Amino acid sequence: MNDIDIETLKGIANQLRIHSIAATTAAGSGHPTSCCSAADLVAALFFGHMRYDPKNPHFYNNDRFILSKGHAAPLLYAAWAETGLFPAEDLLKLRQLGSDLEGHPTTRLPFADVATGSLGQGLSVGVGMALCARLDKLDYRTYVLLGDGECAEGSVWEAASLAGINQLNNLIAVVDVNRLGQSQPTAFGHNLDVYRKRFEAFGWRTEEIDGHDVDEILEVLAAVGLGNQPLVLLAKTFKGAGVSFIQDKEGWHGKPLSKEEAARAIAELQPTAKSGVGHPIAAPHQLPAPKNDPPASYPPLNYKLGDSVATREAYGNALTRIGESDLRIVAMDGDTKNSTYSEKFYKKFPNRFTECFIAEQNMIGVATGFSARGKVPFASTFACFFSRTVDQLRVAGISRANIKLVGSHAGASIGEDGPSQMGLEDLAFMRAIAGSSVLYPSDAVSAEKLVEQMATHKGICFLRTSRPKTAVIYNNDEKFPIGGAKILREGPNDKATVVAAGVTLFEALKAADTLKNEGIGITLIDAYSIKPLARDIIKAAAQKTNNLVVTVEDHYPEGGLGDAVAGELSADGIKVHKLAVYELPRSGKSEELLAKYGIDAAAIVKKVKSLS
């Protein structure tokens, strides 16, 4: 496959170093030494080994490359410039507003499948891609370049473990062991043996190499795909390699060279550098393209008004229903599938389900990997355990990943298991994810319809489901667009508008009945779309009810439904009164807890009556 000679590859590596140094010096910031340590590895991979169409970085059977150590972005940019994808002069616009060559890679770039820059996340994404290749019967491989420092992140070992369990021999990790972290040397320096033992214990085949010996790199890469284990190259490197006065020196992390230093460095590298070689590797195989088109429609629902069904169970029903015709849909769970009801999908489509075990961070990375390959992944666990994954979700937001999250057991209404199992912060952190949609159905019909919306909407969506069974209150043909809301009660002289969602909607319905018996009308809104919020619907209702709104949510008062409504509508003079879980809850019966923490029907009645 490789018809490029070693000297040329070494020359390309030095050219990549030159680009990285020149770009960071021009920018006045960045990580040139972290680029230099990995330059030979990247040159060997991009110009001596990987199969891809450099004119079409998105081609479905291209080998994938994930720069987990995202701070080496200039190296990645330089490699793509050298393949001919864009002019090398653009590299000097690094980190400028207006250039897509940002400080760390984002998916604004056609060759970055995901954003990186928060360490320890790339390998999880690689696991998702490698699993997807297998599902799609494609022979591309996924390469992930990690730093040694980031191997301290537990998420790396969550990913490593799942790769080992699934025997992903189409996944290759390359660890750039340059010995130096940001603020001090790593714990293990150049002791490759520590990393070798760890990866082996996690089910990997390992190769210890000199990361500056292109010949040796290519030799071990030639054995990629052999055996039934993922492969890791443990590459001994030097930070700043190739430049005498910065190589292997402390104090050079995240620091550009001065103009004079850059000139000296480039003078050292220039004599052996080679550019304009292009991409002399064999093209990827032309295998059948994966079927990633959505179906024209989904089969209908079949609930009866008054049926008692938990929204978490409706989620399982929905995914199984729409998954039949929508082959893009895959699912994953963190050993809670019998509680979240993703088990229904697993039982029907076992080869489209990934059991991620109790490792939620990696689950999000796996989902992100599937989404980067055109799938629509649904990842489920208890709502509270998504708090384990906020950094992964944050970066997925930067990636504009098309992932779907389903969190069951929301709120104090779960009852006896106690606060550690209650999602009471999930709306706050999910709302804060860039580009997210946050959905919170109350009954089975709205839950199923929102799952359909999630499957067709592009972007990160979170569905909050509840543990207790609730009555079906909507007809099967009701529509639930993202960004909408439903007005359930409305009268001509309503005193206030009550905005609820999920289990509290049923408390609000009871409260409406009680208040009606006392001659007090309320407008009642099901705010099933917390983000985007149906601000116009809620505003119009509020303006008809003395500008008074009461929000009621099974969530802490910070960052949830109440803050969302107040944050959107207070500028319009709407007065928002928040009912929420204002203290750390205890174990108890569901209905006891709703009462104790002031989010049940009685609390709503009391609050509405108190308003003037």
Place this chain on the structure above:
Amino acid sequence: MNDIDIETLKGIANQLRIHSIAATTAAGSGHPTSCCSAADLVAALFFGHMRYDPKNPHFYNNDRFILSKGHAAPLLYAAWAETGLFPAEDLLKLRQLGSDLEGHPTTRLPFADVATGSLGQGLSVGVGMALCARLDKLDYRTYVLLGDGECAEGSVWEAASLAGINQLNNLIAVVDVNRLGQSQPTAFGHNLDVYRKRFEAFGWRTEEIDGHDVDEILEVLAAVGLGNQPLVLLAKTFKGAGVSFIQDKEGWHGKPLSKEEAARAIAELQPTAKSGVGHPIAAPHQLPAPKNDPPASYPPLNYKLGDSVATREAYGNALTRIGESDLRIVAMDGDTKNSTYSEKFYKKFPNRFTECFIAEQNMIGVATGFSARGKVPFASTFACFFSRTVDQLRVAGISRANIKLVGSHAGASIGEDGPSQMGLEDLAFMRAIAGSSVLYPSDAVSAEKLVEQMATHKGICFLRTSRPKTAVIYNNDEKFPIGGAKILREGPNDKATVVAAGVTLFEALKAADTLKNEGIGITLIDAYSIKPLARDIIKAAAQKTNNLVVTVEDHYPEGGLGDAVAGELSADGIKVHKLAVYELPRSGKSEELLAKYGIDAAAIVKKVKSLS
């Protein structure tokens, strides 16, 4: 040390099983089979090995026990009841609203140092405690009981790695390898070798044992403390062990026995069970108590108005200043100490600093461990990387842990590094942590004073620091109580109240000058305490300025300053207009980004003018 015979210990184990089964059956929920698998281990630890004063669970030199597999709570409760701490009848109140014996342990109980129930967190806390024992020159040991399923969590390996690096031979992990997860068998079943290789690769001494053989358990425990490695007992067990019809069977996770089944199970266990044995182990050594009292006061500050100092650097100055006399203060960082400026503390007090490397989840667990032993730990990293730790923070909230978090590099104002390094969600998730305080200083004086407040306030506190240098605007003797705010500008006919914090405060000051030149007055408030918010101060100001408020924050619009102000004040008819970062930012210069995303002086001027 051990003067109890093996048959008695076996009998205690069965009594613990009986208690666990009876309690969960009475509660109608819970995890009896997860208790049964670990009953012999717990009996051996509590009644045959650990040194502690059962009448005084908080005694400073007691051995510590952390139930990382928190769902086995009834087993823990049963053990303490059998030591005589409280009547065994109380166990039947498990999971009832008025009982502190909740579904998962919380610190409402005197014997639970931390809440558990979110898996994979206990070992990190144990690392913190083991490090603290070393610092305090105490010889207590820390025992952590883990499930096998939770070993999939990366945080376990973050903790394992740091324990190995620090050669914590006073830390003992016990893995209850019962083979069965919640929804299916674990990936490795009873293959103890997988766990052995992993722990060994992470620097641990390992012992594979039969977890139901009390003799063998005691034998390996006798070698605790030997060598310079942490020790892990890998215990082969059976879920539901001791009860013939549930032992090692799938489908029994988190499921209580029916009354009839419980009676059958207890009938099997009763003949060999032993109760009322008390705690026949040697008392802990009476070593000097650690000095955990705060000093009467801290040394004064010495800034000059107009000095240019980044708040992140002021943090480093403050911690070093107050750490001299406040010996409770310890610090930790995730290889960003040269950026967060915790390096200043590290250089002055190296033995009170823990380098946690790039493993933020574990860093929070370590901090929580120190706090449970009476220290005041300050953990720092970039604000955005605390998103990695939200589950740990959530559980620390349930623990009411006294931990202090300092997140640097907040917001788009960091500039060129791009969105992956910008904290833009941190206020949202930090506000949602139970019992948290969220602080955001603008200058060096307020930053230092808030560090003092954090050190003396009991509870989780987050300090948000900024990357750019800002002018000192407060006098050295100014006070900054948590929950306060400062009015910086105020006039008789102000049009609106502008509420800012951190870098945007300086934009607001510029805006105030510009507006003043155009004859428009504004009231300007420094909301350095985002939670609790100085609602009365802001409300009073707003009511003098046409009920108009403009918030301006270097954060996404969801869950931050704007939502906090709107959520607190909209009910009073205050109209809150939010300026925030409404789109995914790019790399660029700090001031370019503040302008592009509409949170600079010009944007404030424009917004104030637009109000009517």
